[in-house]
Amino acid sequence: MTIVLGCLLGAGLILLVSPRLWPATVGRTERRRSRLVAGVRDRITQAGLPSVGIATVVAVSAVLGLAASALTFALAPVLALAAAVGLIAAAVPAIVIESRARARHRANRAVWPDLVDHLVSGVRSGLALPDSVV
Numbered sequence: 001m002t003i004v005l006g007c008l009l010g011a012g013l014i015l016l017v018s019p020r021l022w023p024a025t026v027g028r029t030e031r032r033r034s035r036l037v038a039g040v041r042d043r044i045t046q047a048g049l050p051s052v053g054i055a056t057v058v059a060v061s062a063v064l065g066l067a068a069s070a071l072t073f074a075l076a077p078v079l080a081l082a083a084a085v086g087l088i089a090a091a092v093p094a095i096v097i098e099s100r101a102r103a104r105h106r107a108n109r110a111v112w113p114d115l116v117d118h119l120v121s122g123v124r125s126g127l128a129l130p131d132s133v134v
Contacts, residue, residue, distance in 0.1 A: 047100035057093055065090030 040054055069086030073079070122132030 043101050044097055046104060047097045048104055049097070049100075057097065061090045061093045064092060 037054065040057075044050070044052055044054070044057065065086040068089030069082045072085040073082035076082075119129070119132050123129060
């Protein structure tokens with residue numbers, strides 16, 4: 001029984017340190033990270049905020065979370081409540097960006113039928129397609 005427990009402990013320790021001993025390929029994690037950053041950047045652009053950077057969103061989230069946490073802790077000195085309110089407040093910028101992106105997507109989707117009608121009528125009236133687009 002002692003040997004089995006020792007083997008299990010050894011296997012657990014090996015599994016614990018294996019990411020340090022045998023790291024994953026760097027390219028795979030960089031691709032995953034760059035896809036995540038590209039996805040966040042696309043969502044910010046879709047929300048109509050192309051000049052806002054990811055670092056700005058993270059900084060605003062952190063400041064908002066800390067301010068809400070501090071205010072909550074000052075009003076009701078309960079650490080768990082302050083932490084919960086801080087986490088919720090830190091998520092507000094991401095929620096606002098997501099809702100703006102969805103609203104703009106819905107608005108653009110509603111405009112497409114009119115755009116196609118204008119293009120078809122322009123082509124039927126004898127205009128070239130680039131002129132119809134303009």
